[in-house]
Amino acid sequence: MPGYELFGAEERKEVNDVLETGILMRYGFDGARQGIWKAKELEHELCKTFGAAHAQLLSSGTAALTTAMAALGIGAGDEIIMPTFTFVASFEAVLSVGAIPVMVDVDDTLTLSPAAVEAAITSKTKAVMPVHMCGSMSQMDELQAICATHHLLLLEDACQAIGATYKGKCLGTIGDAGTFSFDFVKIITCAEGGAVLTNNKDTYKKCEEYSDHGHDHLGKDRGADLHPYLGYNYRISELHAAVGLAQVRKLKGFLEQQLHNHSIIYNALKDIEGVTFRRIPDPKGDTGSFLSFFLPTEEMARTAATKMATVGIGGNAYWYDNNWHYIRKWQHLQSGSWMNRLHDDQKQQVMHYTNQAFPVSDAIMSRCISSSISLLWDDAQARERGDKIAEVLKKVIAGHAVVNA
């Protein structure tokens, strides 16, 4: 999955360009920077690579989500429908703009269940936010249709799915806006960084302003810029953008290697009786970051995950017990543990929605293991890993079958 595995001379060269001029900020200093504009160059490269009309870089994926929501006009009291399986950043961003995260079930795609989305729509619903988890995609045709029927915004959290496609379009470019994260463990990295992609010029312009204190960026003198809107500072630095520029140019190679290694692990597991795989709405668009599969029961999945760790097979996530990716362990959200007081209405709504039971998601997530795919394995290493995982899974399934017989 992570671009950091293949960090090297290309990244050093881009960073050095910035260090040579000493202009570490992305805006202004036009003369001193001697034509070096890494953030602008990376934004151009993102548009070209992913087929988006506009891209705005931010300081993180979380900042990208917050910025996109602000630019789309999502605010106080608006309900955003999002999945129970995501990274906490998704609901943090919703709360940061004063909106209400409405969690709904995922299905065997590990992403939003379109039926669950439809059932959760109220008069306050403003947007649907699919999260393309673990390198693969949500059911975009179905979600787009729901948003069109109900006049809702569609905001894609594509932070974990950089380079994935759905019916030929890059994830992040299908909805009204989409976000990427370039944090250290994502498909490509800037160390820390993120981006909003959009085909809407007005949304883009608002992202650009919001992320730089509201600056309109129309003149050469920052002090004379006008401030049509309030904003914050979610800027990326030139140093971070420089790393990302080298990484995005290597993305195609990363994905080829990842999919190759993914297929080796898949082939080792595909015929094991009792193991089934995550449904991928458009298999051609997968990034191969993870191979996600299901065991017949929660007990077997948990035992298998523990066994793999014990025998030294790393990188297998059992999300159901993970504190950061599945609602079951988000007690801080469910109990309303805020440092700064929320508006009483918002707090009550948030706690109402997050304290529901999610038996459908539980039944899926409790049986799921996601095995991460490294860019660094050669074929022999990938095969050895696949065989080891297969051995554990077969033993666990056989063991439980005997006990249950």
Ligand SMILES: *Cc1c(COP(=O)(O)O)cnc(C)c1O
């Ligand atoms: C990583 C991630 C984010 C946030 O990105 P940061 O750059 O770490 O702030 C948001 N959503 C998902 C699904 C993520 O995996």
